[in-house]
Amino acid sequence: MDLSCFKAYDLRGRVPDQLNPILAEKIGRAYVEVTGAKKVIVGYDIRLSSPDIAEALSSGLMAAGADVFDIGLCGTEQVYFATSHYKMDGGIMVTASHNPKDHNGMKMVGPESRPISSDNGLNDIRDRVLEPFADAPEQGRYEALEVMSAYIDHLLGYVDAGSLSPLTIVCNAGNGGAGLVIDELEQHLPFEFVKVHHQPDGHFPNGVPNPILPENRAATADAVIEQGAAMGIAWDGDYDRCFFFDENGRFIEGYYIVGLLADQFLRKTGGGKVIHDPRLTWNTLDLVKAAGGEAIESKTGHAFIKQRMRDEDAVYGGEMSAHHYFRDFAYCDSGMIPWLLIAERLCQSGEPFSSLIDARIEAYPASGEINRTIDDPPKVIAAIEAKYSVGAKNVSHVDGVSIEFDNWRFNLRMSNTEPVVRLNVESRADIPLMEEKTKELLAEMDRLNQEG
Incomplete structure (x- = not known):
């Protein structure tokens, strides 16, 4: 059996060869045997394969003796919310987030929505899938659970309703699930929403929703400018990440x-x-x-x-x-709480979004994350550290290496999820210095990589 869909933090793979209903059913059984969960939340995203995978997963959970509380089509954060709010033993979201449309996956949590990853149970679940299963003496039961109203109430608790005033906001769900939540929130807020790619559609007629890709940003940016909106928001497919555009349609790092x-x-x-x-x-x-x-x-x-x-x-x-x-x-x-807080700030300050951000970009200009494919990442990172730590004010290894000088700093780290090295550079109020050091570091990385 191909278990390559098991990753460090979650499951992701192509349907049906890496993930399918047969495997999903076994994963449900293994989840219960490894975690001992008795009550499990199950939700799924807008992908075409999600309902079948969620149904098979639920069958496996129940066969192993767990009760399934099905919250239906939702975002990842609603599984997190329902698991903790209703004090369940765990939750599983069927989603592949921003992966290609023929992929699917799962994100798993335990009690209090604590993440289950490779260092605390995910590898055990993977290994258990390969062993034979026997049905539990007593099957779990199935219940559909409506969580949207409690979730919406929770979201609204983050903002002071009295401080909100009318704003025009462009929201781009990317044909993922975020539009369903916006439609519910809309009834409680004084905002006018301009809805782009709003309808959930697992065919992804406008491409897979991943606003971090520059080519996916134009639809939101253009709508902000056309509508004279105060800001734009775009989400990935399972809307646990949100991305912002100011009133000029500029993407905000x-x-x-x-x-x-x-x-x-x-x-x-x-x-x-x-x-x-x-x-x-x-x-x-x-x-x-x-x-x-x-x-x-x-x-x-x-x-x-x-x-x-x-x-x-x-x-x-x-x-x-x-x-x-x-x-x-x-x-x-959450991909919903952030934009509510920023909309609240815009209402309270009376300032345009750009003015809240410009001063910060001027004070601390940054390169943004730059990815490079490197043959031997540890060797290149070690060589960069050896060269740049001379005369540095501070060197830290919280994640990769961070090296700090009086007026600029950088972080260089290996990706947790793909074979690339990621560079970030920033300076104190000095754009030319930040750009010069970014160029210098990239050239040095290329040189080291070619040397092999």
């Missing part, structure tokens, strides 16, 4: 959104801890300190950030890859 959300959250809580990743940091450190909070660096990746947030009881965590985590959301990531 995720790094600056982390700082803005940290600031907005700390204003509400009057302080607290904020977790951030080590790739780009100075803007976040600056804003968190000014708002009376404490910034804490964590290794990149949702399993690491969620665990660190629990350890520190942090109010908010942000990654520049557009994952935003909230203590009151079971420390999980």
Whole structure:
């Protein structure tokens, strides 16, 4: 049996050769045997193969003795929400997020929506799939569970309704599932939504929803300009990540959104801890300190950030890859809470989105993440570290290597999920310096790679 769909954090693979209903049924059985779960939330995304895979998964869960609470078509964060809100033993979302349309996958959590990844059960589930199964003495039961209304109430709890005023907002669901939530939220908010690629459609007539790809941004940016909107939002297919455009249709780097959300959250809580990743940091450190909070660096990746947030009881965590985590959301990531907070900030400040961001980009210009395919990543990273650590103010290994000087810094790390090296460079209010150092580092990486 091909088990290549089991990855470090979740399951993803091509349907039907790497993931299909037969395997899904076995995964359901193995999940119960490994975790001991008795009550499990199951949800699925808009992909054409998702209902069949979710049904087979549910059959396996019930055959192993677990009760299945089916929340139907939803986003990943609704599985997180339902698992923690209804105090279930676990949850499984059938989704392949932004992978090609002939792919599918699963994201698994345990009690309190704690992630299940390769270091805490996912590999055990994979290994268990290969062994024979016997039915549980008592089959689990099936129940359809309506979670949308409780979820919408929860989302609205993050903003002060009295401070909201009319705004025009472009929202691009990319034919994923986000549009269903916008339609529900719309009834409670004074905003006018301009809906782009709004209908859920697993055929993905406008391409797979992945707004991090520059070629996928034009539809949102153009609509913002045409409609004179205050901002644009675009989501990936299972809407656990959201991406922002200002009133000029400019795509905002995720790094600056982390700082803005940290600031907005700390204003509400009057302080607290904020977790951030080590790739780009100075803007976040600056804003968190000014708002009376404490910034804490964590290794990149949702399993690491969620665990660190629990350890520190942090109010908010942000990654520049557009994952935003909230203590009151079971420390999980949401693609809906961030834009609500930013819309609230626009209403409260009366300033255009661009003015909230421009000052931050000027203070801390950044390269954005640049990926390079490198034959021997550890060797290249070690050589760069040896060269640049001479005379550096600080060298850190929280994730890859971060090297800091008085007026610029960079982070170089191996991807957790693909065979590339990722570079991020930033400076203090000096765009030419940031650009010069970015070019210099990329040239050095190319040279080292060619040397082999």
